[in-house]
Amino acid sequence: MAHYDYRAIPAPTKGEKIQGVKAPEARFAQTVEGLLNAQAAEGWEYMRSDVLPSDERAGLTSTQTIYRTLLIFRRAKATPHDAAGEVIQAAQTAAEAAAQPQRREPPLAAPPTQRVEPTRGDPAPAPSPPEEPAPRPDTPQPPEKG
Numbered sequence: 001m002a003h004y005d006y007r008a009i010p011a012p013t014k015g016e017k018i019q020g021v022k023a024p025e026a027r028f029a030q031t032v033e034g035l036l037n038a039q040a041a042e043g044w045e046y047m048r049s050d051v052l053p054s055d056e057r058a059g060l061t062s063t064q065t066i067y068r069t070l071l072i073f074r075r076a077k078a079t080p081h082d083a084a085g086e087v088i089q090a091a092q093t094a095a096e097a098a099a100q101p102q103r104r105e106p107p108l109a110a111p112p113t114q115r116v117e118p119t120r121g122d123p124a125p126a127p128s129p130p131e132e133p134a135p136r137p138d139t140p141q142p143p144e145k146g
Contacts, residue, residue: 003077007044009035011069035071044073 012035015027036046050070058064 004074005077006047007039007073007075008050008070009039009073011049011071039071039073043075045075047072047074 012028012031015024015029015031016034018027018030021027021030039046050072051067052070053065054068055063056066
């Protein structure tokens with residue numbers, strides 16, 4: 001089951017001034033689009049907009065209800081199972097690296113004070129002479145001269 005984090009931000013109430021965009025509807029649409037793209041760049045997925053009541057003070061003793069529009073976003077939360085999986089994967093990688101035998105390469109150049117004597121290894125096997133290919137049974141044989 002997926003778990004999510006949610007974010008609610010106030011929806012813009014008017015469009016920002018954008019060069020080349022004159023109509024108020026187009027400015028407002030560009031403003032909302034910019035807000036949605038900014039949240040998406042942070043990994044938040046747009047869910048919906050909600051209009052919710054908010055009781056606020058009006059004067060010294062009274063309150064009034066104002067309706068606020070909120071934009072609701074969500075993103076997947078890293079579950080403990082995912083975190084455990086990452087730890088297990090890292091441990092397996094480290095264990096595999098430790099299990100592989102480390103091959104030590106000889107130094108490319110010996111230090112000047114130490115002389116390196118050549119070692120005699122097993123001689124390489126002599127190359128075998130190339131074998132003649134056997135004639136194929138379906139090819140005609142040249143007649144023997146005799």
